[in-house]
Structure formats: structure tokens, C-alpha cells
Amino acid sequence: MHEAIRWEGADDGALLLLDQTRLPGEEVWLRCTTVEDVWQAIKRLSVRGAPAIGVSAAYGVCLAARDGADAALAACDYLATSRPTAVNLFWALERMRLAILASRPGSQPLDSHLLCEAQAIHTEDAAQCAAIGRHGAEAIAPLLQGRSILTHCNTGALATGGDGTALAVMFALAAAGSDPHVFVDETRPLLQGARLTAWELMQRGVRCTLICDSMAAQVMREGRVGAVIVGADRIAANGDSANKIGTYALAIVANWHKVPFYVAAPATTFDMTLDSGDAIPIEERGAEEITEPFGKRTAPEGVPVYNPAFDVTPAELIAGIITERGVMAPGEVRERLGT
Numbered sequence: 001m002h003e004a005i006r007w008e009g010a011d012d013g014a015l016l017l018l019d020q021t022r023l024p025g026e027e028v029w030l031r032c033t034t035v036e037d038v039w040q041a042i043k044r045l046s047v048r049g050a051p052a053i054g055v056s057a058a059y060g061v062c063l064a065a066r067d068g069a070d071a072a073l074a075a076c077d078y079l080a081t082s083r084p085t086a087v088n089l090f091w092a093l094e095r096m097r098l099a100i101l102a103s104r105p106g107s108q109p110l111d112s113h114l115l116c117e118a119q120a121i122h123t124e125d126a127a128q129c130a131a132i133g134r135h136g137a138e139a140i141a142p143l144l145q146g147r148s149i150l151t152h153c154n155t156g157a158l159a160t161g162g163d164g165t166a167l168a169v170m171f172a173l174a175a176a177g178s179d180p181h182v183f184v185d186e187t188r189p190l191l192q193g194a195r196l197t198a199w200e201l202m203q204r205g206v207r208c209t210l211i212c213d214s215m216a217a218q219v220m221r222e223g224r225v226g227a228v229i230v231g232a233d234r235i236a237a238n239g240d241s242a243n244k245i246g247t248y249a250l251a252i253v254a255n256w257h258k259v260p261f262y263v264a265a266p267a268t269t270f271d272m273t274l275d276s277g278d279a280i281p282i283e284e285r286g287a288e289e290i291t292e293p294f295g296k297r298t299a300p301e302g303v304p305v306y307n308p309a310f311d312v313t314p315a316e317l318i319a320g321i322i323t324e325r326g327v328m329a330p331g332e333v334r335e336r337l338g339t
């Protein structure tokens with residue numbers, strides 16, 4: 001497993017993050033010693049991916065706890081302003097807030113107590129990734145019949161505290177000797193597929209072919225795709241799923257071509273307070289990500305830009321949701337995960 005999040009040292013340690021804005025060309029580790037460092041890393045996608053954002057934020061609260069419980073509680077509120085869509089961020093911060101409130105003066109020092117909680121969140125996510133891989137491989141293998149998997153954005157070890165969500169399924173298939181092939185959407189505008197997923201798959205020896213997002217329909221029309229598997233940032237109680245922009249269009253194309261469309265996510269990505277995806281907050285990001293990607297101007301100065309970072313795929317387009325508790329139909333979410 002290629003870890004992207006590490007805690008260095010003991011209670012007085014630091015959070016190390018593999019800077020995903022520098023990949024695939026450079027492997028540079030950021031050393032975060034303040035909660036502001038972590039907020040910035042999340043905001044600029046140095047660390048990204050719903051579970052990874054939650055794990056990193058939990059460690060960010062630990063950095064603030066050196067200044068006491070009030071500082072740690074303030075850090076929970078501050079980190080919650082970094083990005084709005086991935087519900088794992090808010091789930092992890094709420095868990096840390098409860099841990100702060102549960103700590104008792106005179107018992108285990110606050111920063112030790114919170115570091116244990118953050119490390120538990122990290123370890124649990126890794127176990128959830130492994131289970132998603134197992135359940136997903138079992139469900140997807142029969143569908144492929146020699147055809148490829150197609151995926152969008154990055155859902156691997158870089159996006160989680162473990163081996164990934166959708167990518168964990170591909171890693172599990174490869175480990176079982178299935179020798180899967182993956183079509184990787186480059187995933188405009190920030191190219192998480194080209195820069196990160198292709199890198200992870202090649203690192204692990206999984207066969208892949210990089211395609212432009214606009215080519216997904218063609219490879220499906222050619223009959224080359226047995227299943228689409230993507231991640232999620234927030235799943236509503238009816239199964240509507242928010243994920244990287246372009247996922248909704250991919251789901252429509254997959255359904256048109258009768259290619260089963262799967263979402264892979266841990267239970268921490270479900271927001272059971274939402275009846276549907278209509279209320280999922282969609283992050284809008286800066287125009288420069290489209291007009292000057294990676295510092296090269298590709299559009300006229302001042303051109304109006306719309307840059308939603310996510311879209312919502314309606315439950316009726318989703319064949320199944322792969323979780324650590326098994327694979328479920330969107331209509332089973334309430335029953336399987338509680339209301």
C-alpha cells in the first residue's frame with residue numbers, strides 16, 4: 001500500500017502528507033505542524049479524496065490540541081470550512097469533537113487521547129478499504145468476461161487512509177490473479193485520473209490505458225468495458241451519489257450502453273440526514289483551474305468560467321454501492337445503513 005498520510009513521532013509529532021499536487025513527477029512530503037497547514041493542504045488538494053480528507057483533518061485537530069481543548073474545538077470548526085462536499089470531513093471532525101468533550105482533566109493528556117482517536121479513524125479506514133476491495137472484487141469479477149473496468153478521478157491509496165475504494169477493487173482483482181485492465185479517465189480539470197490513478201495503477205502493476213473523459217462513450221460503444229466503478233464524496237439516504245465532476249455524464253453513458261455502474265465508498269461517506277442528493281453541497285472552485293491549468297493559460301483572460309468540482313448521480317443510474325458491509329442496491333441503503 002502506498003501510504004499518503006503519516007503521523008511522525010508521538011503526541012508532539014507532525015502530520016506528513018504526500019503532496020498530490022506534485023504527482024506524478026515529484027514525490028514531495030509536506031510536514032504539517034499547525035492546523036492551518038492542514039487546512040491549506042486540504043483546500044489546495046495536496047491531500048484529497050473523501051476518506052483521506054477526514055483522516056487528515058482528524059490529525060489536524062491533534063496539532064491544535066497542544067494549545068488545549070478550546071483550541072482543539074476551534075480547530076474542528078476551522079477545518080470544517082476547508083471543503084464542503086466530502087461528508088467524511090464532517091464525520092471525522094464530529095468524532096474528534098466528541099473525543100475532546102469526553103476527555104477528562106487529570107486522565108490521559110488531551111493530545112495523547114486525541115492522537116489515539118485520530119489513529120483509530122485512520123486504521124478503521126484502512127480496514128474499510130480492504131473490505132471494499134474484497135466485496136467489490138467478488139461482485140465485479142463475473143461481470144468483466146475479459147472486458148475492462150473504467151474509472152473516473154482517483155480513489156486509491158492517495159484518496160484514503162488505506163488501499164482505496166474503487167481502486168481497492170481493482171487491486172483486489174489483481175491480487176487474486178484476474179489481471180484486470182482499467183480505462184482511466186484523465187478527469188478534467190485537475191487530472192486526478194491522469195496524474196494520480198494512472199500513477200497508482202502502474203506502481204502496482206495493474207494494466208491501464210489513459211483516455212480523455214470524452215472518450216469513455218467510445219470505449220463503451222466498442223464493447224470494451226464490463227463495468228464502471230467510481231468513488232463518492234457524499235451519498236444520500238436514497239443512494240444519490242456525489243462524486244467528481246463528470247461522474248454523472250459517465251453514469252448516463254454507462255446506462256445507455258448497459259454497462260453496470262458501481263459506486264464504491266465506506267459507510268463514513270453516507271449522509272443519512274439527506275433524503276436525496278438534491279441537498280448535497282457542491283464545491284465550486286476557481287476559474288484558474290480551467291483557464292490556466294498547471295500554470296499554462298488555455299483560455300482568454302477574463303473569460304467567464306463555471307467550475308463545479310462535483311456532480312450528483314441519481315440512484316436509478318447506479319447498479320450497486322460497494323461498501324465494507326457488502327454490496328447494496330441504492331434502494332437498500334436505509335435498511336442496511338440505518339435512517
Ligand SMILES: CSC[C@H]1O[C@H](OP(=O)(O)O)[C@H](O)[C@@H]1O
Pocket residue numbers: 048049050051152153154155156159160164165166192230231232233242243244245309
Ligand atoms: C475515495 S473518495 C475519492 C473521491 O474524491 C475525489 O474528489 P477530490 O479529488 O476533489 O477530493 C473524487 O470525487 C473521488 O471519487
